[in-house]
């Protein structure tokens with residue numbers, strides 16, 4: 001899993017067209033979303049993650065918690081983003097991984113939104129620009145190598 005973490009004044013999105021034949025079913029309310037003072041986590045779930053999705057969820061949550069504590073925010077925006085890797089996991093696996101990351105972050109006490117999966121989306125982002133505002137992290141199941 002590859003993550004681009006952007007500490008932001010805000011992130012907002014609006015769903016546009018389907019990007020998959022069967023995108024995640026969403027309510028009208030989920031067609032738009034916005035969070036302020038947020039750690040935006042743009043995430044590509046990778047083929048290698050399919051060998052142990054549960055483990056890669058825990059590793060990703062640990063990394064997000066670490067960065068969130070460094071930038072002093074309790075809000076996280078999980079954003080599916082298929083552009084950080086050339087070896088993507090199947091959509092059904094990727095969606096489950098991202099849903100689990102959202103669930104685990106909430107269990108850890110974070111305020112979390114997750115952008116809808118399988119759509120093209122317009123988005124606006126205001127990066128704060130401090131030294132820790134733009135970070136990337138890669139996590140893989142144990143025993144796997146980062147390509």
Ligand SMILES: NCC(=O)N[C@H]1[C@@H](O)[C@H](n2cnc3c(N)ncnc32)O[C@@H]1CO
Nearest residue numbers: 019044045080081082088089094117118
């Ligand atoms: N910017 C728009 C977009 O990325 N749309 C992506 C994601 O929402 C989602 N998606 C599919 N596979 C994956 C994956 N392995 N990891 C993350 N998201 C995925 O499906 C869309 C088409 O690839």
